[in-house]
Amino acid sequence: MKGVVEPIFDVIVIGTGIGGSSLAALSARAGLKTLVLEKNPRVGGSCSYYEKDGFQIDFGTHLFSRGNRGPIGEVLKRVEAASRVKFVHPTRLSRIVGLGLDIPFYTSLLATPLTLYRSHRQLGIPFREFPGLLKMMSDFFWMPENKIAEWKDRTVEEFVFTRTRHPAILSLIGVMITLYFVYPYWKCSAGEAIWCTQRIIKARRFSYPRGGAAIIPRTMLEAAQGHGATLLTQARVRKILLEKGAARGVELADGRKFQGRAVVSTSSLKDTVFNLVGPEPFPAEFRKKVEGLKESLNAIQIKLALGRKVIKETSMIVLGSPSGNYRLQTASPAQVRKVSEDLEAGKIPELLFLYTVVPSNIDPGLAPPGKQLLNVATAFPHTSTRPQDPPEAWVEAMMKTLLKAVPEIEPHILWKEVIGAQAIESWIGKPGGPLISTVQVPGQVGQDRPAIRSPIPGLYFAGDGAGARGIGTELAAQSAIECAEILDSDFRNGSISLRTGGKMLS
Numbered sequence: 001m002k003g004v005v006e007p008i009f010d011v012i013v014i015g016t017g018i019g020g021s022s023l024a025a026l027s028a029r030a031g032l033k034t035l036v037l038e039k040n041p042r043v044g045g046s047c048s049y050y051e052k053d054g055f056q057i058d059f060g061t062h063l064f065s066r067g068n069r070g071p072i073g074e075v076l077k078r079v080e081a082a083s084r085v086k087f088v089h090p091t092r093l094s095r096i097v098g099l100g101l102d103i104p105f106y107t108s109l110l111a112t113p114l115t116l117y118r119s120h121r122q123l124g125i126p127f128r129e130f131p132g133l134l135k136m137m138s139d140f141f142w143m144p145e146n147k148i149a150e151w152k153d154r155t156v157e158e159f160v161f162t163r164t165r166h167p168a169i170l171s172l173i174g175v176m177i178t179l180y181f182v183y184p185y186w187k188c189s190a191g192e193a194i195w196c197t198q199r200i201i202k203a204r205r206f207s208y209p210r211g212g213a214a215i216i217p218r219t220m221l222e223a224a225q226g227h228g229a230t231l232l233t234q235a236r237v238r239k240i241l242l243e244k245g246a247a248r249g250v251e252l253a254d255g256r257k258f259q260g261r262a263v264v265s266t267s268s269l270k271d272t273v274f275n276l277v278g279p280e281p282f283p284a285e286f287r288k289k290v291e292g293l294k295e296s297l298n299a300i301q302i303k304l305a306l307g308r309k310v311i312k313e314t315s316m317i318v319l320g321s322p323s324g325n326y327r328l329q330t331a332s333p334a335q336v337r338k339v340s341e342d343l344e345a346g347k348i349p350e351l352l353f354l355y356t357v358v359p360s361n362i363d364p365g366l367a368p369p370g371k372q373l374l375n376v377a378t379a380f381p382h383t384s385t386r387p388q389d390p391p392e393a394w395v396e397a398m399m400k401t402l403l404k405a406v407p408e409i410e411p412h413i414l415w416k417e418v419i420g421a422q423a424i425e426s427w428i429g430k431p432g433g434p435l436i437s438t439v440q441v442p443g444q445v446g447q448d449r450p451a452i453r454s455p456i457p458g459l460y461f462a463g464d465g466a467g468a469r470g471i472g473t474e475l476a477a478q479s480a481i482e483c484a485e486i487l488d489s490d491f492r493n494g495s496i497s498l499r500t501g502g503k504m505l506s
Helices: 018-029 071-078 109-123 127-142 145-150 156-161 167-181 190-203 215-226 269-277 284-291 333-345 391-405 407-412 421-428 473-492
Strands: 008-014 034-037 049-052 055-058 092-098 101-106 230-232 237-243 246-252 257-265 298-306 315-320 352-357 372-380 413-419 459-461
Touching: 008 018, 008 246, 018 034, 018 071, 018 215, 018 473, 034 215, 055 372, 071 215, 071 473, 092 391, 101 109, 109 167, 127 190, 145 190, 156 167, 156 190, 156 333, 167 190, 167 315, 167 333, 167 352, 215 230, 237 257, 237 269, 257 269, 257 473, 269 284, 269 459, 298 391, 298 407, 298 421, 315 391, 352 391, 372 391, 391 407, 391 413, 407 413, 459 473
Parallel strands: 008 034, 008 257, 034 230, 092 315, 257 459
Antiparallel strands: 049 055, 092 101, 237 246, 246 257, 298 372, 298 413, 315 352, 352 372
């Protein structure tokens, strides 16, 4: 590689989101000389943050569905950093509010009957629906793995229709699955939805860390550096460099080149294949497969600073009907489906739902004393789609929906800031800004997800685009675990030569 003057590394990791920071920590802990590259001035990807008027504001809108009992906790444990991230499991977890509903959710299983009773009364679910609902709940708790596998290539809508067609139930499941996978519920894999829900229920650790979401990648990168890893920020990768058909390093936007025996990209597969490498070195069949991968939607976020503490729960799902025409109890399956069709098209749907997280309820230090921070988000098309309604109209509809459902917020708003789809794309660096690079639809789950090893020797994929199972950040962390194990195997068996002084550790 001509012109290389920088040190040679065993592993070069592109990106410092949960996937990249997890892999960097695991790789360095294994004794590999690791370089981590981040294009932004601040690490963390969608788990990064910014500051304003004494508030520490997550760049994304996060809760962590399994906390320290999921793959993020597993990475922290493996790199001996578990004690440095304190996940808080709140008593008042969430609340569905709006369109005549006010249903609280508590972490204690003892409160489940009360939640079910309120749901029954407020949703108007007749007793004849109970057998199907009980069967569906049983599936989400106890469906065996072989049965889950039978549902992996069938949709959530198909699954629900075998149990119930009650419109309110279908509407709420549609909302929840869309929040899981940031994609229309009726296109998502039922098997994957059941698998993820079972893990959430069994872990019972829906939580948020003290210090904000950014504490997770920051702690992992500190662990990586403690084991000798090199971290560079403002280091945008322009090209993954090949030599004799194998990945052998990267070139940065400023012209610097780094040589590595393995290169791991945590960007989307489409970005890696068609931009960072270029399509020509890949087999035609692989290029076609990557080109056809379905990615998730993007989002619009509103950050709200309140002058006093108003919301008691850690999170809320806020429902509203901007058109005034959506009725939970009478909506037809076609109306429920049209909600997500409108989301994909960028048209404000008749049922607008907002995922709202209140991180300062977990860590008061994220807001000035006595004040409160709200992160409000809804799904929005990625930037390759021209929205039918402009982002400004979406923000207006979001605020009206929020304030109608929770009017006590309005008198205490100090300021609001909007993070739109373009800003998300720019920050996370994936073209179009998909929140999940390879979304969990039939044909893209389980063994059908893209492999972590690429067809090019020395090039690997990690993060939410390849391998693994789970929701959002936990999908990325699990992918990093799998990638680290594959790298360990490839270095040990000689598939990648190890000549830089690194020593594999057990």
